[in-house]
Amino acid sequence: MALRHINKRTFSCILLIAGFAIVFLYRPLMMTDQAAKKEPYIRQNDLVKMVNRDETRAAYGTTQTISMTADGPGTATTQITDMEKRQIMRIQHKNTTCLEMYETKPPSPLNKENLYHSSQATHSLPKFDTTYFNEDFKFFVSTSWKGGNTNWRKAMRTLYHKTTVKRSNNTRLNDDRDLIFGNLNSDDFNSRIKYFFKVIFVRNPLVRLLSAYRDKIVEQKSVSIYRNVASTCVKIYRKGATVEEIESGNATFLEFAQYVSDTYQIKRDPHWYPIFNRLQPCLIPYDFIGKMETMDTDTQYLFKVLKN
Numbered sequence: 001m002a003l004r005h006i007n008k009r010t011f012s013c014i015l016l017i018a019g020f021a022i023v024f025l026y027r028p029l030m031m032t033d034q035a036a037k038k039e040p041y042i043r044q045n046d047l048v049k050m051v052n053r054d055e056t057r058a059a060y061g062t063t064q065t066i067s068m069t070a071d072g073p074g075t076a077t078t079q080i081t082d083m084e085k086r087q088i089m090r091i092q093h094k095n096t097t098c099l100e101m102y103e104t105k106p107p108s109p110l111n112k113e114n115l116y117h118s119s120q121a122t123h124s125l126p127k128f129d130t131t132y133f134n135e136d137f138k139f140f141v142s143t144s145w146k147g148g149n150t151n152w153r154k155a156m157r158t159l160y161h162k163t164t165v166k167r168s169n170n171t172r173l174n175d176d177r178d179l180i181f182g183n184l185n186s187d188d189f190n191s192r193i194k195y196f197f198k199v200i201f202v203r204n205p206l207v208r209l210l211s212a213y214r215d216k217i218v219e220q221k222s223v224s225i226y227r228n229v230a231s232t233c234v235k236i237y238r239k240g241a242t243v244e245e246i247e248s249g250n251a252t253f254l255e256f257a258q259y260v261s262d263t264y265q266i267k268r269d270p271h272w273y274p275i276f277n278r279l280q281p282c283l284i285p286y287d288f289i290g291k292m293e294t295m296d297t298d299t300q301y302l303f304k305v306l307k308n
Helices: 006-032 046-053 082-102 112-114 147-168 186-195 205-219 224-237 243-247 253-267 275-279 294-306
Strands: 067-071 077-081 130-136 139-142 197-202 289-293
Touching: 006 147, 077 082, 112 186, 130 147, 197 294, 205 224, 205 253, 224 243, 224 253, 289 294
Parallel strands: 139 197, 197 289
Antiparallel strands: 067 077, 130 139
């Protein structure tokens, strides 16, 4: 009988919490590689250290290979590594999902004008303010807040100073804005998005949401904008909340999840706005898909690919 009094919003949030618990507790069982035994993501500055290490761009260790043999006599056998297989599967999964669920594919021709005026964009236009590029290795990487953005920005800054600056002191980087792909003019943007190696790093959405809650609602609620969010969560979603409780801003994760579920399309805070909506992966033919959960092995393999 009590279940009849649970409204749809509360029931959806209960399912969200249950899903998060499953992902968090059983994440190692859901992964298909050895990185499941590592930390969920590279700790602060570790990515920068990888860029600084010479061995980062060396051959990526030893990996097992699998044979892919076409049917029929006399056909060649192609050996691919486990890391190559991982990328093939991720890209195929992304492309299939985009076509079957959203009927979306990259515009043709692929340029800034078509991307920003695409009728296929789901919910919002793509953002490139957390996409960073490097001229020497001819690649760009799309990231998101609470999805590796800070580490990648530092890594790309370090990579810039290890390459371009060595050749010309006149090209010293003075501002991170010079690394942002979205700041390029249309001609430079179009030439690079066509020929550069395209990389995106993503993160489990439920783990990302929890990270945003811990960082912005629990640890940084002294910042006015997030204190207002926390107070709003308590005021709207806590039945019978007192003035003291509202002013304290001690929102629970469930209250925060309800707030995000109801307002993310309106508020669009980049720390919890969905990566799918913000980066629009269906519109960009990415060559490499990395995950925060496997960032260590993904990043090492990425630099091997870029070197070659």
